[in-house]
Amino acid sequence: MTPLFDRVALIGIGLIGSSLARAIRRHGLAGTVVAAARSEATRRKALDLDLAQSVYADPAEAVAGADLVVLAVPVGANAAIAEAIGPHLAKGTVVTDVGSVKLAVIRDVGPHLARGVHLVPGHPIAGTEHSGPEAGFAELFENRHCILTPPPGCDKQASERVAALWRACGSEVSFMEANYHDKVLAITSHLPHLIAYTIVGTASHLEEEERKEVVRFSAGGFRDFTRIAASDPVMWRDVFLNNRDAVLEMLQRFTEDLTALQRAIRWGEGNVLQEQFTKTRAIRRSIVEAGQAGRFDPREPEKG
C-alpha cells in the first residue's frame, strides 16, 4: 500500500497513540512516524518499543515537516498544544485527534490553525482500561467504529485522507456533527463511565464501613463496572469537564428515569418494573440482531 502520509507526528503516545503507531507501521500507512511526549520516561519507552523514529519533548518540534498531526492526549491538553504547534504547521497539514469529546476540540484547536491547515476531529471508539505506550497494540481499532466530525467547510480531501487512515487500521468510519457526537457519547459512554466510577466508590465505602469483603462477591454487573471504573482518571476528568452540558443533560434524564424505577420499587409496582425490563431486553436483542453485540462483544455474559 502506498503510504497515505509522508510524516505523521503523534502528539502523545499512550494507549491510543501507541496503538495507532503500531497499526500505521503494520499496514505501511506512513513514511515516517515521530512522537512527542511530555515525560522523559515515556519518550524513552516509545523509542525502546520502536514506536517512533524520533521523539520530542516539544510538540512544536515534532510537527515540523509533518503532513498529519494526531493529537492523542487528554482533551484538556489540546488548547495549549494547538497554540504551541499552530505556527509550525505547514500549509496543507491535516490535524486530527482521538478524543472522546468533539465540540471542545473544534473550540480549542480550531482558532490556532492557520488557513490552509485542515482540522478533522476524530474519535476511534476503542480502548482498554490500561494506559501508556506499552499498553497499545496494532489490532485495537479493528472492527471498531471511528467517528469523524469535520466542521462545516472542512476540506473534503483532508477528511477523506483521515477516513482512509482509520479504514486501513480496520475501523468502520462514520461522519457525524460534533454536537450530535457529544450528545450520543454522553449517554452511551460518558454517563456509563461516571456511573461505574460512582458505584465502585459507593461499594468501597460500604466495605470500609462493614470491614468485610464486599467486592469479593461481586456479581457480573459489578465486575463490569469495576473494569470500566479503572479507565484513565485524567482522560476521563477531561471528558467530563469538556462535555459538561451534554453530560449534565443526559444525567438529568437518567436520574428522572431511575427515580421512576425507585418509586416503583418502593411502592411494590411489579408491573412497572417488568414492563421496563422487558423493553430494554428487546433493545439488546435488536443490537444483537444488528450484529453490533456479536461484533464488538463476543464475551460470555453473566448474571448477578
Add this chain to the structure above:
Amino acid sequence: MTPLFDRVALIGIGLIGSSLARAIRRHGLAGTVVAAARSEATRRKALDLDLAQSVYADPAEAVAGADLVVLAVPVGANAAIAEAIGPHLAKGTVVTDVGSVKLAVIRDVGPHLARGVHLVPGHPIAGTEHSGPEAGFAELFENRHCILTPPPGCDKQASERVAALWRACGSEVSFMEANYHDKVLAITSHLPHLIAYTIVGTASHLEEEERKEVVRFSAGGFRDFTRIAASDPVMWRDVFLNNRDAVLEMLQRFTEDLTALQRAIRWGEGNVLQEQFTKTRAIRRSIVEAGQAGRFDPREPEKG
C-alpha cells in the same frame, strides 16, 4: 463419586435449574433428577434435553420421595410453591434455592416447612442473560462463588450437604448471614442491574427523539450495560420487590455519591473528579491482584 443425594427435585428448570441438572448428571451427584415446570412446553423440552427422568406440572408431586428439593424459580414464586410442597416433604429432606435474594426465602419458605425439614438458602453467583432450559450448561458454576445463608439453628449436616453439591459443581462456597448477603448483593448486583436497565431505557428515548441511531455507536460501557439489561425481566422484578429495603438504601447512597460528582462537573472541579477516578482505579487493581477479575472476567476490556 457416590451420589450426594438419592433423588433431587428441581422446581423450575430454566437457565439455573437446567444447568444444575446437567452438572449433577455430569458429576454423578444424584441417583435420580426430576423436575417440575409450570408450562407444558418447558416440561417437554426438559424431557427432550434429557434433563430429568420425569417431569411434573405439580411441584407437590415432584417432591415425593426427594431428599433434596431445589427451588429454581423467580423468588416471587417461592411462597406459593413452599405452601404447596410443604406437606409432602419427608422428614430429613433438604430444601435449598438459587435466588439472588436470601432474607425473602427464609421469610417465604421457612414457615411452610415441618420440623425436621432443613432449609439451606443458596445463591450461585453465575448466569447469563439467556433464559430457559436450553440456555443452561454444566460448566456454568465452575470457578464461581456460591453463597449459602443457613438461618440460625440450621442443621449443620444439611448445609454441608448443600455445600458439597455446589463444590462438586465447581463452585467456591461461602457462608454468610442472609441479611449481609442481601446488602452486599444490593450494591454489587441488584443496583448495577437497575442502573443498566435505566440507562438503556434513557438511551432508547433519545434515539426515538432524534430519530437516529444512538445505540449503533455504543462504546464499551454501554454495550456492557445493554447485556446486563437483557437479563430475565420477571426474575429481576422479583429481586427488586423482595430486596426492597437494601436496594433502596444502596440506591440512596449511590445517588448521593453521583450527585457529588454531578456537582463537580457543573462547577468544573477537575480535582474532585480526578481524585475519585484515581481511587476507583485502585479498587479495580486490588480486585485484579486478588485474582477475582482474572478468574471471572477474562474478557478484553474496552474504552469509550
